[in-house]
Amino acid sequence: MLVAFQLLNGLTFAALLFLVASGFTLIFGLMRIVNLAHGAMYLIGGYTAYAVTTATSSLLAGIVAAAVLVALLGLIEQALLRFVAGHELRQVLLTLGLGLMLNDAALVIFGGDTLNVPIPDWLQGPLQVGGLYYPRYRLFVFGVGVLVFVLLWLTVNRTRLGALIRAGVDDAETVQALGINIRLVFVATFMLGMALAGLAGALGGAFLSLYPTADSEILVYSLAVVIIGGRGSLVGAAIGSLAVALLSTFGQVWFPELSYFVIFGPMALLLAFRPHGLFGQTA
Amino acid sequence: MNASKLKIRKTLVMAAIGAVLLALVPLVAPGYRTGLVTQVLIYALLAMSIDIMAGYAGRTSLCHGAIFGTATYVVMYFVTVAGGNVWIGCVLGVLAAMAVSLIAGLLAVRTNGVYFLLLTLALGMVVWGVCVRWTSVTGAENGLRGNVRPDWLADPSRFFYLVLVLSGLLMFAMWRFVSSPFGMSLAGIRESESRMRSLGYDTSRHLLIGFVFSGFVAGVAGALYALFNSFVSPSTVALAQSVMGLLMAILGGIGTLSGGIVGSALIVVLQNVVSSYTERWSMVLGLMFVLVMIFAPEGLIGTLRSRSGRRAARLAQTESQEGRV
DSSP, rough: OOHHHHHHHHHHHHHHHHHHHHHHHHHHHHOOOOOTTHHHHHHHHHHHHHHHHHHHHHHHHHHHHHHHHHHHHHHHHHHHTTTTTHHHHHHHHHHHHHHHHHHHHHHHHSSSSOOOOOOOOGOSSEEETTTEEEEEEHHHHHHHHHHHHHHHHHHHHHHHHHHHHHHHHHHHHHHHHHTTHHHHHHHHHHHHHHHHHHHHHHHHHHOOOOTHHHHHHHHHHHHHHHHHHHOOOOHHHHHHHHHHHHHHHHHHHSSSSGGGHHHHHHHHHHHHTTTTSSSSSOO | HHHHHHHHHHHHHHHHHHHHHHHHHHSSSSSSHHHHHHHHHHHHHHHHHHHHIIIIIIOSOHHHHHHHHHHHHHHHIIISSSSSHHHHHHHHHHHHHHHHHHHHHHHTOOOOOHHHHHHHHHHHHHHHHHHHHHHHOOGGGEEEOOOOSOGGOSSSSHHHHHHHHHHHHHHHHHHHHHSSHHHHHHHHHHHHHHHHHHHOOOOOHHHHHHHHHHHHHHHHHHHHHHHHEEEOOOHSSSSSHHHHHHHHHHHHOOOSSTTHHHHHHHHHHHHHHHHHHOOOOHHHHHHHHHHHHHHHHHHHHHHHHIIIHHHHHHHHHHHHTTTTO
């Protein structure tokens, strides 16, 4: 029974991780930008959702506000990144600096206390799942995670934008040579990824709670997901999320103080055999 | 041959002048300012250890802050909690730092560029996560506090001289390291790993040795920091620490080694000035990172130099330096 409970914990956490990591891996895959501000964006999304939901008492408004605001911040970040276009490492380090700034700004505005995004009544309390009582809200997050996975998968594999993204992941220059404005695709993907980070912040802000170092924690988890899953792969992000979330959930039960090591082990093992992750290209 | 000998002599003379000037610091500016210079030297070691990998081997690491902090934690724990001898603690601290860099290196040397950065970032975060959560040993956010400096070193000037001598020795060792044939092989790997491999070099092993050596330097810096600060908390192993060390190396100029001293002096002084006006140091650090990446990615000295007419030469040089910052 306890194992089933932990399993559900792992699955719901995986759904949240997928929301963060899918945006991260899309941006990484398409634009070769490792957005180290992703964790901070998640945190900003969470705080925005907290402020808006508290003010309007509507979680939906909070989620939308978080996604929109973070997507707009992503637009600014994109503009900054244009200055260092073509230098992979400079881009990464720039996003790192940006992440520090955003994190500090969040600390100024919302203080260092732990905050929780309020949950509406209909999502509160437990739900009976085959003799097991499980928090409704976490199941809701799981549902959102699955829904986003399906929608993203369909977008990437069945739409024109998705075809452009996939082509861009493989060879951005050739796509551009075919007369397509790859920059627009870049901006769209970047904003989509950021909106997902904002959404994740809003949803995670209610069950993981928000505090100044939450961004580093979520960032290290998403890094692990992308390192395991491979750059630019949605399926890889999903499998990576499952692996990381289940390992860390069970790790926290078995070795509460050393749970970080538990995600680190398989990551190390995987890297020894596949340095570019399960589904990553070697390019 | 003659030119390179001249260059070596010039470097040695410069280093000697620098050492003499620094040795005068406690006489000219005793007390607080001596402490500041001590801090500059400790962070210069951290910045230079990062530069060994970033500048010479072309592998930018983001876990050196964690390696540095591991040594600090071990020294603090061994002396204040376990009640051991401080010098044994320092040795253990440096060994622990080397162990962390060995593990990180074993995983990271297979990768390059952004992947190397990512992986070292993740590994550094693991160290940080352990320090935050392993409450019974690390004291979590409260950290570990207590005077670990032996009585005869309590005087800041004396401690300064100890740091000066040690960092002088280490800087000399680093300089020898990067200009040795082994250091050349690291530069070769930076330029083209596949070519070095086809020449018969075991590139992974070379990178690993380089990484552990730079971890050793970062570890000594971390142990000295424990003696200097008498306090350690998760912020010592946090990402911001690695970021600060890297920023120092970049400001001074990646691949110059001695630039780390300049960068360290700039950042430590800036941090002290900023801290007296505002608590938003991490905002300032982030902003500096963004600005440096946009306007002076070759470091302040490099940028000034290229402004004054040597641009073409520098550019031609940087063209071939893929993998560098």
